Amino acid sequence: LEQGSMRHGQRMINSMHPAEIARLIESLPPAKREIIWEFVEPELEGDVLVELNEEVRSELISGMDAEELIAATEDLEVDDLADLIGDLPETLIERVLQSMDAQDRERLSSILAFEADSAGGLMNLDAVxxxxxxxxxxxxxxxxxxxxxxxxxxxxxxxxxxxxxxxxxxxxxxxxxxxxxxxxxxxxxxxxxxxxxxxxxxxxxxxxxxxxxxxxxxxxxxxxxxxxxxxxxxxxxxxxxxxxxxxMAGLDEEDDMFAGVVTSARRRAIWISANLATAFLAANVVGMFEATIEKVVALAVLMPIVASMGGIAGSQTLILIIRGLVLGQIEQSNARWLLWREIAVGLLNGLVVAGVVGTAAGLWFRAWALGVIVFAALMINLLAAAIAGVGVPLVLKRLGIDPALAGGVTLTTITDVIGFASLLGLGTLFLL
Amino acid sequence: LEQGSMRHGQRMINSMHPAEIARLIESLPPAKREIIWEFVEPELEGDVLVELNEEVRSELISGMDAEELIAATEDLEVDDLADLIGDLPETLIERVLQSMDAQDRERLSSILAFEADSAGGLMNLDAVxxxxxxxxxxxxxxxxxxxxxxxxxxxxxxxxxxxxxxxxxxxxxxxxxxxxxxxxxxxxxxxxxxxxxxxxxxxxxxxxxxxxxxxxxxxxxxxxxxxxxxxxxxxxxxxxxxxxxxxMAGLDEEDDMFAGVVTSARRRAIWISANLATAFLAANVVGMFEATIEKVVALAVLMPIVASMGGIAGSQTLILIIRGLVLGQIEQSNARWLLWREIAVGLLNGLVVAGVVGTAAGLWFRAWALGVIVFAALMINLLAAAIAGVGVPLVLKRLGIDPALAGGVTLTTITDVIGFASLLGLGTLFLL
Missing domain, CATH: 3.10.580.10 (CBS-domain)
Structure with a gap:
């Protein structure tokens, strides 16, 4: 019976398209992957490997012996082989190349001459x-x-x-x-x-x-x-x-969702450390105003609101601009137009948000001066958020840094620092 | 000369593919759109309208008279007409339908019977x-x-x-x-x-x-x-x-990048208000510990670090899970596996982050008890972040809410509240 259901599973898997088998394998914890992989027919193995994400692919390759790998790569199209070959063990690459005829070998090297993410790397050599x-x-x-x-x-x-x-x-x-x-x-x-x-x-x-x-x-x-x-x-x-x-979360789309704990922790640590550094920067601004907070504790209560509202409004602008850059719809000529538009939107929404928070703060702490200060700090921070939302991605792009990767951290650092500094700064000036 | 360059511009635009003309029009401020639109040849107008985003499309349609619109829709394929027809003025729909032959009218209604974002809405009727x-x-x-x-x-x-x-x-x-x-x-x-x-x-x-x-x-x-x-x-x-x-930023991809200030501000206000409500929730938690902050101001300085580190770590887990859900790779069976993995990753990275921040806090404020409390609060918050990062998108999905839309706000509300509560709560218990 056990063997019967095994055979049934095997048939089911091999009736799937290689891309579907790949998605299935990726969605399983490592231990179960081996079982499914055993089921896959040798002639499909190469195509499944091509469809897998890089990490899972190398994991499976490391478990295969030379004969299996040669067999799997034998029937691949040259352009698929080009995607795969970098993940094969050195010694095996030599053998795979030798097993190819001269024309295919030349074709393979003509594809490998181009970057994988260029037209040359994407092309097939089967044009009629x-x-x-x-x-x-x-x-x-x-x-x-x-x-x-x-x-x-x-x-x-x-x-x-x-x-x-x-x-x-x-x-x-x-x-x-x-x-x-x-x-x-x-x-x-x-x-x-x-x-x-x-x-x-x-x-x-x-x-x-x-x-x-x-x-x-x-x-x-x-x-x-x-x-x-x-x-x-x-x-x-x-x-x-x-x-x-x-x-946007400092993750790589080629990473295995089921990677081990230590591997995952190490990968994410880089992103967390970068954010930790900026968090210390913001905390340092707060630290400069310890004496003020000691006297007007309400400022510490309102601090997170001023900072986070700037981050939220700024992120909206940021994502809009990043999308425009990706679509090639933003250039020097309309960037200025957008900047003024975003500043106007920021100030308009600022009036509402700052009005609500200022009034609420005034009522909460029964201190109207505090309400006015919160109002002013929020207006300053939403203005900064609009400017940073437009400026940060444009500057990052000019520096050759991917705005999707670094834009969010940079923006929230700016809105945190300006939010804390404006609220506590104004508090120091007018409330002490 | 002026007229010569106009004619040159006109030729250039009409040599472009309708999709390219649409992207160009979208990337221009409203005033300039009219000029380009005047240049587009009548036979291309329908196809360009189909490619435009909804908002820009209705804007251009509202500027066209009935004859122009009839001419533009005349040569469209039936499936493209189906996408467009909802944006036409009521009176015109009647006329367009009358101008079609019986077979095409029947075809059109057969497409309109299906949701636009279903296979029926996507299909063409030109199968041979x-x-x-x-x-x-x-x-x-x-x-x-x-x-x-x-x-x-x-x-x-x-x-x-x-x-x-x-x-x-x-x-x-x-x-x-x-x-x-x-x-x-x-x-x-x-x-x-x-x-x-x-x-x-x-x-x-x-x-x-x-x-x-x-x-x-x-x-x-x-x-x-x-x-x-x-x-x-x-x-x-x-x-x-x-x-x-x-x-993720509460924006709609069909919105016009160059929409007017009031329109944009009104749209974004909803998202900002939702976030404002959660910010007040977090502030309220801080407010409960005013007496503690007054005595140990250092807690106010460290507060943003504990909260933001939870948000950052949690967002990584959240985005990983949302992507797994979109790819159909996460189900009941592996969700538990992922939860344990994320908790382990969170605690491992927590040890590092909490270690660094705890030590830094101890040195900064020359108070080792404070360092230990920051350490503990961060560990608690990173554990909460891992659980929320896995749990929030799964719960939202079950409730029929798009995790990409509401996941981020929900998660950071949780990590803010737990971050503030654990740091200030522990501070109240052990430092007063």
């Missing part, structure tokens, strides 16, 4: 090409002779004798246009090839704006190098989105 | 269908007679006489397999149709896991209703990603 001077009929005969086309082939690429890229011709065009026409007459030469150095997010934007399924990658000299297909672009979009959310 | 019993040769002749195929047609759908969905056949199969074979012999019947009620994110996962370019939407009775294409799925993925980032 035709010459411009042949007729559709000849193309149709050639395709039938050639047999099965690569997945997601929606267009053939037109090249001349020297592999120079001339344009593309849709498969559907072959089916609906006059077979006597030549490729040159029907091809679409308006679609420019993508340079292999183009960063992956730019490639994604191109695909999105032009609703592409595949596109040519073309060298600066105009030679067709390969093609990028929408499935890899979808992965780029998904990863980019995940990275921006995860990096 | 064939019968199972015909040969490839017949299909090829039919296609050539039919002429141009809809964009992103990578497969034809196989239906019987009663429109019952039987499977799909790849266009590339038509080109490479024996023309004498029948459709039934070569079709892929393993690919199930998508139910029209399937939520858009589920559709996106299907496309991602199976690397699809198009897929059939099939009614519960098995009738082919339409097809979904990858370009619409890419938009779903992008919007979903944007929504989750924006909602």
């Amino acid at each position: 090409t035709v010459r411009p001077d042949v007729t559709i009929e000849v193309v149709l005969r050639y395709l039938r002779m050639r047999g099965e086309l690569p997945d997601r082939t929606d267009r053939l690429f037109v090249v001349n004798r020297h592999d120079k890229y001339l344009g593309g011709i849709d498969i559907t065009t072959l089916l609906t246009e006059d077979p006597e026409s030549t490729v040159a007459e029907l091809m679409d030469s308006a679609v420019e090839g993508i340079s292999p150095q183009t960063p992956a997010p730019e490639v994604a934007k191109l695909f999105e704006n032009h609703d592409l399924v595949s596109a040519a990658v073309v060298s600066p000299e105009g030679r067709l190098l390969g093609r990028i297909t929408i499935d890899d672009v979808v992965d780029v979009i998904r990863e980019e989105a995940e990275r921006s959310v995860m990096s | 269908t064939v019968r199972p019993d015909v040969t490839i040769e017949v299909v090829l002749r039919y296609l050539r007679m039919r002429g141009e195929l809809p964009d992103r047609t990578d497969r034809l759908f196989v239906v019987n006489r009663h429109d019952k969905y039987l499977g799909g056949i790849d266009i590339t199969t038509l080109l490479t397999e024996d023309p004498e074979s029948t459709v039934a012999e070569l079709m892929d019947s393993a690919v199930e149709g998508i139910s029209p009620q399937t939520p858009a994110p589920e559709v996106a996962k299907l496309f991602e896991n199976h690397d699809l370019v198009s897929a059939a939407v099939v009614s519960p009775e098995g009738r082919l209703l339409g097809r979904i294409t990858i370009d619409d799925v890419v938009d779903v993925i992008r919007e979903e990603a944007e929504r989750s980032v924006m909602s």
Whole structure:
């Protein structure tokens, strides 16, 4: 019976798509992963490894012996192998390379020459090409002779004798246009090839704006190098989105959700330490006003409100600006417009928030002077929040630092410091 | 000269793809949008409107007269018209419907019957269908007679006489397999149709896991209703990603980045008010310990550190869990495992953070008892942060509230309250 249900599980797993198996494995604690991994058929193993996140992948690879690994990588497409090869043990890379034929080895090295997150790193080498001077009929005969086309082939690429890229011709065009026409007459030469150095997010934007399924990658000299297909672009979009959310908390989207306690703790410690340093900075500002707090304890009670309201309002502006930067919608010319708009919004909402908190503070502590001071401190902090919300991401971007990663910490440090300093400073001036 | 450069600008804009024109218009302040919009050729206007975010779209629509709007919507595909029609003035909807032929009107209402963010709302009605019993040769002749195929047609759908969905056949199969074979012999019947009620994110996962370019939407009775294409799925993925980032700051991804000051201020006020309420809650906790702070002012200085460290550590756990929920990788069975892991990570990092802060506090204020109390308060708060980081999103999800929207506020309220209460509570017990 036990063996029967094992066999059932095995069948179920192997009927899944490699990407689905990968998501399933990632969602299991390490011990159970081994069991599932044992179930996966050898011919699927390579594709599952490609789909796994980096950390889980290396974990599984380290548990496989050389023969298994060679078998798993054997049937992979060259572009998938390029993604995987960096995670293989040194000695094995040598053997994998030797087991490939000369052409594939050359192809592999041509992909590895580009950054993984560039058009060159994303491309497949399975573009089907035709010459411009042949007729559709000849193309149709050639395709039938050639047999099965690569997945997601929606267009053939037109090249001349020297592999120079001339344009593309849709498969559907072959089916609906006059077979006597030549490729040159029907091809679409308006679609420019993508340079292999183009960063992956730019490639994604191109695909999105032009609703592409595949596109040519073309060298600066105009030679067709390969093609990028929408499935890899979808992965780029998904990863980019995940990275921006995860990096807001100093996390890496390639990290294993089920990583061990020590590994996780060590990783997060960096982020926590960075935030600890800024927390000390803010605490230090409070420390400067100890004498004031001792006399007007109410200030210590109101302190967190002033600081956190600045952080909340500032984060709204920050996220709006970061998104605008990602979409390429913010530039010098409209940044100033946005700054004034955010300042106006900040002051308007400031009037309401500061009014409520000021009145509440006045009533709570039966001290109207305190209410006025809280009002003023909140107005100052919401103004600072608007300016920092626009300025911080722009400055970080210019410094080459990812605003999604460092923007939040920088902003809340500013709003904490200014919030504490304005409330306690005004308190020192007018309440003592 | 002025007119010459105007004409140049006009040519440039109309050479862009509708999606690119839409992004450009969104990135401009309202006044400049009008100028660009005037430049856009009438035949592009409809497609640009479809690509714009809701707010900018209604703004432009309100500036167009009835004739312009009718002209703009005339050439739209039915599924795009379905997205747009809700934003048209009532009186105009009537006229648009009248200008359509009976078949298109029926199609439109069949799409409008489904939620916009479901498979039914995403589908196009341009699926090309064939019968199972015909040969490839017949299909090829039919296609050539039919002429141009809809964009992103990578497969034809196989239906019987009663429109019952039987499977799909790849266009590339038509080109490479024996023309004498029948459709039934070569079709892929393993690919199930998508139910029209399937939520858009589920559709996106299907496309991602199976690397699809198009897929059939099939009614519960098995009738082919339409097809979904990858370009619409890419938009779903992008919007979903944007929504989750924006909602963390209580923002809506459909809002106009350049909305007026009053509109923006009013929108953000809701989020700020919710946070203000929680800030008062935290302040109230501090208020309960006024007498303690008056005697040991150092506690007021250290308060923000204890609270913010809990918030930072908790946010890391929170974002990890929210991502796991979105990916469908967290369930009852592994949630408990994750909770213990997060508690262990929290306590491990707690030892370091609490050690550093406790020692620093002891040195700073030359009071070792204070150092020990800060140490203990931080340990308590990091433990609470781990539990809340796992528990809050799970509870919110069960309550039907989006964890990305409400998770952050709820978590930091908990870590603020517990941070303040533990530090000041312990201070009251042991330092007075």
